[in-house]
Amino acid sequence: MNEPLPQADLQRSGLFLPPGEMRELTRKAVSRADTRQWSIEELSWGMLRPEALTDTDRSVVRFITFIEDHIPGYLTYFLDAFPVSGEDLSIEEFCFNREYFRFLVSWANEEERHASVLARYQIEAGIRSPEELMRELAEEGRKKFALPYEEPVQAFTYTLVQEKATQLFYQRFKAVAKEPVLRDLLHRLARDEARHFAFYSELIGAYIKRHGLAATVPDLKDVLSTFRMPLADTLNGYWRWSLKVMDATSYDHTEAYDALVRHVKDFATSRGDAAASDLAEFVHRIRSI
Numbered sequence: 001m002n003e004p005l006p007q008a009d010l011q012r013s014g015l016f017l018p019p020g021e022m023r024e025l026t027r028k029a030v031s032r033a034d035t036r037q038w039s040i041e042e043l044s045w046g047m048l049r050p051e052a053l054t055d056t057d058r059s060v061v062r063f064i065t066f067i068e069d070h071i072p073g074y075l076t077y078f079l080d081a082f083p084v085s086g087e088d089l090s091i092e093e094f095c096f097n098r099e100y101f102r103f104l105v106s107w108a109n110e111e112e113r114h115a116s117v118l119a120r121y122q123i124e125a126g127i128r129s130p131e132e133l134m135r136e137l138a139e140e141g142r143k144k145f146a147l148p149y150e151e152p153v154q155a156f157t158y159t160l161v162q163e164k165a166t167q168l169f170y171q172r173f174k175a176v177a178k179e180p181v182l183r184d185l186l187h188r189l190a191r192d193e194a195r196h197f198a199f200y201s202e203l204i205g206a207y208i209k210r211h212g213l214a215a216t217v218p219d220l221k222d223v224l225s226t227f228r229m230p231l232a233d234t235l236n237g238y239w240r241w242s243l244k245v246m247d248a249t250s251y252d253h254t255e256a257y258d259a260l261v262r263h264v265k266d267f268a269t270s271r272g273d274a275a276a277s278d279l280a281e282f283v284h285r286i287r288s289i
């Protein structure tokens with residue numbers, strides 16, 4: 001798998017990782033997912049106390065259900081961006097995508113669980129009836145999800161930041177929520193998102209090791225400068241809603257950028273590595289706006 005490629009393929013796949021390396025990364029991530037599985041039935045639904053929910057809690061639960069319920073669109077985007085069928089694919093590209101596919105289906109299964117458990121929560125807590133929920137989720141879910149990135153490393157960076165942002169968000173929400181089943185649920189969601197973040201961190205780390213910080217950091221900066229949370233451009237009332245949510249949970253998604261900076265700094269060969277400092281400075285500027 002790591003044999004030298006013909007020159008044309010090499011140029012085209014310059015920003016890919018060798019499939020063998022990708023296979024090892026996805027193998028680890030999928031096996032971590034397998035050992036940390038949980039099921040919706042494990043939650044103590046009988047202990048649910050809807051009266052412990054504030055109006056804001058209900059609103060935040062609805063908001064995150066929309067986000068998690070977008071998994072069909074999110075997965076569709078990734079399957080289009082990393083195709084696993086078509087004879088125009090080079091063997092190298094196919095093998096890379098094939099390995100990534102192993103992670104994608106495992107990840108999508110977990111995100112699907114997040115969507116389903118939040119939908120069940122809304123119904124059990126009387127936030128929405130099943131019919132109302134199905135309609136309003138369909139209204140948003142059918143909108144197309146797209147990311148403006150062309151390089152695989154950019155799509156991976158986007159997902160890394162988004163996974164970290166959701167992990168932080170669930171932790172913050174848990175810190176203020178009082179309803180016990182919701183707290184348990186948020187704890188499980190945050191743990192899963194942390195694992196998704198770990199996979200993308202390892203993946204970006206592999207890119208940095210292979211291509212160097214100087215070659216990778218411009219792509220990372222490109223993603224951070226245009227970063228928006230999923231559905232920011234499509235969900236009805238997103239901006240007003242997200243401000244309320246941020247306010248209620250003291251959460252700010254740009255905190256996730258720091259996780260990327262810390263990660264990148266670990267790859268700096270010297271303290272003054274220009275590319276790592278450049279990224280840190282760049283994030284500092286974005287965050288102070």
Ligand SMILES: [Fe+2]
Binds near residue numbers: 110111114166189193
């Ligand atoms: Fe999720």
Ligand SMILES: [Fe+2]
Binds near residue numbers: 163166192193196
């Ligand atoms: Fe996730």
